[in-house]
Amino acid sequence: xxxxxxxxxxxxxxxxxxxxxxxxxxxxxxxxxxxxxxxxxxxxxxxxxxxxxxxxxxxxxxxxxxxxxxxxxxxxxxxxxxxxxxxxxxxxxxxxxxxxxxxxxxxxxxxxxxxxxxxxxxxxxxxxxxxxxxxxxxxxxxxxxxxxxxxxxxxxxxxxxxxxxxxxxxxxxxxxxxxxxxxxxxxxxxxxxxxxxxxxxxxxxxxxxxxxxxxxxxxxxxxxxxxxxxxxxxxxxxxxxxxxxxxxxxxxxxxxxxxxxxxxxxxxxxxxxxxxxxxxxxxxxxx
Amino acid sequence: xxxxxxxxxxxxxxxxxxxxxxxxxxxxxxxxxxxxxxxxxxxxxxxxxxxxxxxxxxxxxxxxxxxxxxxxxxxxxxxxxxxxxxxxxxxxxxxxxxxxxxxxxxxxxxxxxxxxxxxxxxxxxxxxxxxxxxxxxxxxxxxxxxxxxxxxxxxxxxxxxx
Numbered sequence: 467x468x469x470x471x472x473x474x475x476x477x478x479x480x481x482x483x484x485x486x487x488x489x490x491x492x493x494x495x496x497x498x499x500x501x502x503x504x505x506x507x508x509x510x511x512x513x514x515x516x517x518x519x520x521x522x523x524x525x526x527x528x529x530x531x532x533x534x535x536x537x538x539x540x541x542x543x544x545x546x547x548x549x550x551x552x553x554x555x556x557x558x559x560x561x562x563x564x565x566x567x568x569x570x571x572x573x574x575x576x577x578x579x580x581x582x583x584x585x586x587x588x589x590x591x592x593x594x595x596x597x598x599x600x601x602x603x604x605x606x607x608x609x610x611x612x613x614x615x616x617x618x619x620x621x622x623x624x625x626x627x628x629x630x631x632x633x634x635x636x637x638x639x640x641x642x643x644x645x646x647x648x649x650x651x652x653x654x655x656x657x658x659x660x661x662x663x664x665x666x667x668x669x670x671x672x673x674x675x676x677x678x679x680x681x682x683x684x685x686x687x688x689x690x691x692x693x694x695x696x697x698x699x700x701x702x703x704x705x706x707x708x709x710x711x712x713x714x715x716x717x718x719x720x721x722x723x724x725x726x727x728x729x730x731x732x733x734x735x736x737x738x739x740x741x742x743x744x745x746x747x748x749x750x751x752x753x
Numbered sequence: 754x755x756x757x758x759x760x761x762x763x764x765x766x767x768x769x770x771x772x773x774x775x776x777x778x779x780x781x782x783x784x785x786x787x788x789x790x791x792x793x794x795x796x797x798x799x800x801x802x803x804x805x806x807x808x809x810x811x812x813x814x815x816x817x818x819x820x821x822x823x824x825x826x827x828x829x830x831x832x833x834x835x836x837x838x839x840x841x842x843x844x845x846x847x848x849x850x851x852x853x854x855x856x857x858x859x860x861x862x863x864x865x866x867x868x869x870x871x872x873x874x875x876x877x878x879x880x881x882x883x884x885x886x887x888x889x890x891x892x893x894x895x896x897x898x899x900x901x902x903x904x905x906x907x908x909x910x911x912x913x914x915x
Binding site for chain 1: 774777778779781783788824839877880881886
């Protein structure tokens with residue numbers, strides 16, 4: 467008994483302060499996947515029955531609505547194409563490298579880490595689809611987080627609100643750079659070491675700055691909610707609210723870094739498609 | 754027919770597997786504090802059934818697997834489980850005479866005790882526990898205990914486990 471307790475304490479300390487247990491954990495991680503897949507079954511049955519028992523009129527109504535939405539988005543895309551072309555021309559004038567189009571892959575959430583102190587989720591894409599550690603994850607509204615562990619068919623994603631996560635950002639309005647850390651609260655990020663006279667206001671949009679070469683540049687991360695400037699302190703306290711719906715999004719986008727993808731895009735059959743502005747995004751959703 | 758001895762082992766292992774599956778069932782991120790600690794309740798129950806023969810090594814392995822499943826430092830849950838199992842083994846004679854509501858109160862205390870090593874390890878890992886929230890699983894576990902106990906007793910008597 468005492469021996470076991472001492473062994474466990476030793477194991478905790480070794481696991482916390484050295485990477486010695488990581489290989490074992492990675493080897494055994496495949497054992498945990500069936501559990502997450504099993505708990506995902508009720509949702510899949512729900513979705514399947516919903517697909518099966520939809521009435522024709524509902525489908526038609528949905529179809530009409532989707533067509534309208536498509537039209538609206540296509541109009542926006544037309545404008546975007548012109549703007550993107552202009553952007554490339556201007557960048558060429560400035561002798562800057564033109565922005566690369568990111569490749570994306572759609573994934574589905576299949577589980578949530580049960581530890582209430584960590585903000586980790588499990589998605590249904592893994593090694594087989596070319597997912598790699600450190601890959602950025604988005605939803606339709608903003609940056610969600612990054613992949614921290616990859617298995618054969620699933621991977622774990624750390625959300626930006628996790629207390630051990632931080633992301634380099636800049637203010638969209640004027641380019642002031644800072645680092646946004648998670649707080650463990652889903653609706654709150656704190657900006658670290660923002661000097662007291664920095665030009666950050668409530669309502670500012672914070673986008674990823676691309677520094678650190680982990681997250682692609684220019685994706686919305688959060689909106690500034692509160693700025694407290696206390697003249698007795700060296701730094702201002704800036705609180706921001708994440709743009710991504712961390713608690714609600716079921717479908718997420720995995721963004722492929724174009725540099726690391728360069729060698730062989732064929733290795734991922736059919737999974738990846740370009741989210742370029744010209745082709746109406748045809749991202750396949752596998753179920 | 755499965756021999757009696759084997760069916761006993763089978764039920765214990767299967768019950769732990771079910772508890773593990775339920776403990777990773779996806780809940781909204783902000784509700785996760787209120788999930789009853791099912792694996793721990795299972796431990797408390799089986800210790801009360803087999804106070805003299807239950808294997809601490811087996812509980813330790815279950816705890817380690819739970820750590821793997823939860824993606825927390827290995828050893829966190831098994832340490833908590835060891836402590837709770839030890840207290841349960843030491844006190845089973847007294848607890849056996851408790852009324853159901855008293856037992857629930859005892860479970861409340863045990864779950865809080867199990868949260869102490871959890872909070873300790875998580876704080877060392879850089880995730881401090883906010884305020885008194887760590888009592889939340891103890892509350893739901895204690896409220897769930899009477900139902901859980903009745904259900905498990907029915908299952909055990911059906912398979913004649915004692």
